[in-house]
Amino acid sequence: MQDKPYLRTHPDVSGHFGRFGGSDVPPDIAHECERVLEAYLTIGNSYDFVSQLRDIRKHFQGRPTPVYYAKRLTDSIGGGRIYLKREDLNHTGAHKLNHCMGEALLASYLGKKKLIAETGAGQHGVALATAAAYFGMECEIHMGTVDIAKEHPNVVRMEILGAKVVPVSAGQATLKEAVDSAFEAWVADPVDSLYAIGSVVGPHPFPMMVRDFQSVVGIEAKAQFLDMMGVLPDNVVACVGGGSNAAGMFSAFIEEPCQLYAVEPLGKGAGRGLNAASLAYGHEGDIHGFHTMVLTEDDNVTPAPVYSIASGLDYPGVGPEHAYLHDDGRLNAAGADDEQTVRAFYALSRLEGIIPALESAHAVAFAIELAKQKRHESILVNLSGRGDKDVDFVYDNYPPETYA
Numbered sequence: 001m002q003d004k005p006y007l008r009t010h011p012d013v014s015g016h017f018g019r020f021g022g023s024d025v026p027p028d029i030a031h032e033c034e035r036v037l038e039a040y041l042t043i044g045n046s047y048d049f050v051s052q053l054r055d056i057r058k059h060f061q062g063r064p065t066p067v068y069y070a071k072r073l074t075d076s077i078g079g080g081r082i083y084l085k086r087e088d089l090n091h092t093g094a095h096k097l098n099h100c101m102g103e104a105l106l107a108s109y110l111g112k113k114k115l116i117a118e119t120g121a122g123q124h125g126v127a128l129a130t131a132a133a134y135f136g137m138e139c140e141i142h143m144g145t146v147d148i149a150k151e152h153p154n155v156v157r158m159e160i161l162g163a164k165v166v167p168v169s170a171g172q173a174t175l176k177e178a179v180d181s182a183f184e185a186w187v188a189d190p191v192d193s194l195y196a197i198g199s200v201v202g203p204h205p206f207p208m209m210v211r212d213f214q215s216v217v218g219i220e221a222k223a224q225f226l227d228m229m230g231v232l233p234d235n236v237v238a239c240v241g242g243g244s245n246a247a248g249m250f251s252a253f254i255e256e257p258c259q260l261y262a263v264e265p266l267g268k269g270a271g272r273g274l275n276a277a278s279l280a281y282g283h284e285g286d287i288h289g290f291h292t293m294v295l296t297e298d299d300n301v302t303p304a305p306v307y308s309i310a311s312g313l314d315y316p317g318v319g320p321e322h323a324y325l326h327d328d329g330r331l332n333a334a335g336a337d338d339e340q341t342v343r344a345f346y347a348l349s350r351l352e353g354i355i356p357a358l359e360s361a362h363a364v365a366f367a368i369e370l371a372k373q374k375r376h377e378s379i380l381v382n383l384s385g386r387g388d389k390d391v392d393f394v395y396d397n398y399p400p401e402t403y404a
């Protein structure tokens with residue numbers, strides 16, 4: 001039997017997951033994407049590349065991260081058992097470094113001198129700046145001026161790590177404009193630079209490449225869970241912004257008899273601009289050079305402003321593979337609103353001594369609800385990151401005494 005037929009055949013050669021994904025970009029960007037694809041398919045599968053990446057994961061990132069049984073959290077619910085894949089313990093405190101190190105290693109094989117990317121809240125910028133420092137490369141992070149003002153601590157981190165933060169003041173001066181600006185910078189300097197996207201989004205081959213680099217999360221978690229329990233988990237849960245941590249986790253379970261749940265931020269409710277739940281409320285459409293589910297304005301075309309309490313989930317689209325798996329019935333769209341998320345944030349902090357990122361707290365919040373329904377099942381949650389970056393915000397806006 002063929003090993004992993006799903007992962008080998010999705011996306012197809014044109015970069016499609018069913019009718020989602022693909023590449024619809026100007027010719028100069030398309031040309032560069034082709035070169036990245038070619039390099040990834042050859043170098044990325046070579047023995048040297050794979051063994052070097054494994055070495056980096058073990059000795060620099062501190063992988064494997066553990067799977068942990070959250071006993072006190074589980075006992076407090078009295079239902080299904082909750083297990084956490086501890087990506088918060090990955091170097092830099094989140095899963096993002098998994099694909100940044102892969103993208104940077106590919107850049108180093110190609111003799112590139114510079115890594116370019118966009119960032120919204122700054123998390124991807126910090127992870128990529130870390131990878132650039134490791135490989136001794138320049139790093140240029142494009143960031144909207146609105147975000148620069150809001151996310152000062154991450155701007156400081158990027159600069160300390162040696163990255164150059166490029167302010168983008170066009171349009172709304174946030175993530176979308178930053179992506180456009182970063183693509184332009186890449187196309188202006190294609191020989192010496194590589195664009196390193198922040199999630200399983202954008203034109204082919206980025207959604208595939210980022211999923212593959214993140215698949216280490218699922219591969220580890222599956223082996224660890226089997227080792228621990230002797231069976232597979234009944235349910236696998238991850239939060240979804242663009243969808244990289246979820247794609248990595250799910251990749252090991254797509255062909256297994258496990259229920260998969262993509263947890264989207266339901267924010268303050270169902271209205272436009274109040275959430276960032278593209279699978280739940282979006283329309284089929286195009287964004288950033290690929291076909292997917294998009295939260296739009298009334299015209300059903302223009303990406304709408306989105307909101308989430310977790311800025312890392314604040315994206316009006318979703319990775320094409322998630323759109324496909326959801327459309328196909330393999331992936332369940334789930335959600336957690338702000339209030340549930342903050343409750344989960346405090347519950348995990350107080351019952352387990354783990355302060356989660358607000359992004360990850362969405363997954364925990366949904367897992368808590370699922371545990372109440374599926375009282376005799378196991379639930380494996382990807383805890384995508386730690387919450388140090390969120391403590392001041394939560395403390396000021398949702399004070400601890402209110403959540404006693």
Ligand SMILES: *Cc1c(COP(=O)(O)O)cnc(C)c1O
Nearest residue numbers: 199241242243244245312359385
């Ligand atoms: C960026 C981020 C996310 C959302 O990104 P995905 O690509 O959807 O995984 C989730 N959790 C943390 C901790 C993040 O930093």
